[in-house]
Amino acid sequence: MILAGRAHKFSDDVNTDYIISGKYKFKTLDMKELAKHVMEDLDPDFYRKVAPGDFIVAGANFGCGSSREQAPLAIKHANVAAVLAKSFARIFYRNAINTGLPVLECDTDGIEPGDELTVDPAAGVITNRTKGTVIPAKPLPPVMIKILNDGGLAAHFRKYGGFNFD
Template sequence: MKFSGKAHKFGNDVNTDYIISGKYKFKTLDMNELAKHVMEDLDPDFYSKVAPGDFIVAGSNFGCGSSREQAPLAIKHAHISAVLAKSFARIFYRNAINTGLPVLECDTDLIEAGDILDVDLAGGYIINRTKDIRLAVKPLPQVMIKILNDGGLAPHFRKYGGFNFD
């Protein structure tokens, strides 16, 4: 999987209530509606700035907080191609993979808001085209790449009848 887009940068400890505020989580199950409110507590204009393929870039502990899968699903429905962070909260990380949202651990210090990035998930690298530098990412296990390629865990299970490690 390869993606290209613009970086939208946030800091450390972005919790799931910042990703999608609790005031919306119980009002609707429509992910396209929830997507309009992604990151609005940190950047009220975020949804209007995002173009399909863009990236959320953050510091450490992205996705801390509740274990609800609405956060990665809302990000995915906001047309974000991947989240790049120094580290992720464990439950958010697994929910993201399970819902088909790529999440990659890397040093995000050399990525600024507005930088244009090319991400190669299988290759395990990011090209920051704005700064003409290559960044390594922590490689994902092959089964996780397969789950992401299939659109998430449920589609993967439907396709193979369980985990496919081949």
């Protein structure tokens, strides 16, 4: 799985209420509707600017706050290919993988808004095509890559009847 798109950059401590405001989470479970409001408290034009395959790039502690799965699901339904951050809140990280959203830990200081990126989650390599630089990332284990390729944990379980480590 090789991903390619543009960077949309955010700061440290982006909590799940910034990702998708609680005022929407409790009104609907329609992910296409929620996706229209992803990141709007930090960037009101985000949904209009993001193109399929783009990346959210952030600092440390991305996804802190509540443990609701709507946050990574809404990001995924906004056609974001992956989230790249210095670190993630633990529950957000697991929810992201479980819902089929790739998340990679890396140094995001060298990535600017609009930079064109190529990301290889299995190898842990991010290429900034705009700057001609390579940024190492923590590679995802093969079982997580398999879960992501299957569309998330529920789809993986349906496909294999449980975890498949082969």
